[in-house]
Amino acid sequence: MIRFLPASARATVPWKNGGGVTREIAARPEGSGMDDFAWRVSLAEVGADGPFSAFPDVDRTLTVVEGAGMDLTVGGERRLVNTRYVPRDFRGDVPTDCRLLDGPVVNLNVMWRRGAGATAPTVAVVRGRLRVCAGALVVALDGVAEVAGLTLGPYDAVQLGDEEAVLHARGRTAVIGLSLPVDAPLA
The missing domain is CATH 2.60.120.10 (Jelly Rolls)
Known part of the structure; x- marks a missing residue:
């Protein structure tokens, strides 16, 4: 979801x-x-x-x-x-x-x-087109980004479910990879 x-x-x-x-x-x-x-x-x-x-x-x-x-x-x-x-x-x-x-x-x-059952998140600020992993949190920072059929303005965010998505980041966009315990629901 x-x-x-x-x-x-x-x-x-x-x-x-x-x-x-x-x-x-x-x-x-x-x-x-x-x-x-x-x-x-x-x-x-x-x-x-x-x-x-x-x-x-x-x-x-x-x-x-x-x-x-x-x-x-x-x-x-x-x-x-x-x-x-x-x-x-x-x-x-x-x-x-x-x-x-x-x-x-x-x-x-x-x-x-530390020790909460998950590994440390990854944090990257990107521009351009790339595939984003399942469960990632995407935050538009200084421009527009499109991911999973949604358009994000500055500081809007999307958390992906159990599928990857393609991100088109026209401005700088944070991609945060979140490693969750296997039984943790995303929503």
């Missing part, structure tokens, strides 16, 4: 520390919270310098999709994240501080819990 996840239907949730807001695209299990997801994909608007929330036993892939970027300190190590559309991996349970380079940013966040 293919799920269309329109950007217009997402709720805006403020961060605990007041430094931004998040809009969840999809998570498993469905309806899970921040303490019990197996994986979660969201768009986060970072509006101020400050610490990232800690997520025990969680790994993250962060991709800047709007703005100049961030200067992160992850576990005491500096990581300059100043190129859009380049996925960056880091542990969610390591103290992370953020300094914005030139105003607010929007990040695509892919988070997964």
Whole structure:
């Protein structure tokens, strides 16, 4: 079953520390919270310098999709994240501080819990025509994309069911390969 996840239907949730807001695209299990997801994909608007929330036993892939970027300190190590559309991996349970380079940013966040019965997701930002694997989550970022007979505008998403599909990405589009336990339903 293919799920269309329109950007217009997402709720805006403020961060605990007041430094931004998040809009969840999809998570498993469905309806899970921040303490019990197996994986979660969201768009986060970072509006101020400050610490990232800690997520025990969680790994993250962060991709800047709007703005100049961030200067992160992850576990005491500096990581300059100043190129859009380049996925960056880091542990969610390591103290992370953020300094914005030139105003607010929007990040695509892919988070997964270690030991949740699935392997780490793959994250790629693509353009062009390619075959996308079953179960993948496709998120249009800066243009139009077509997949599984649906046209996606910026930040619209589609989660594929148990069949592959061809993606025509006219703008940059995130393709997130999600490895799910064998008995996990997609919808």
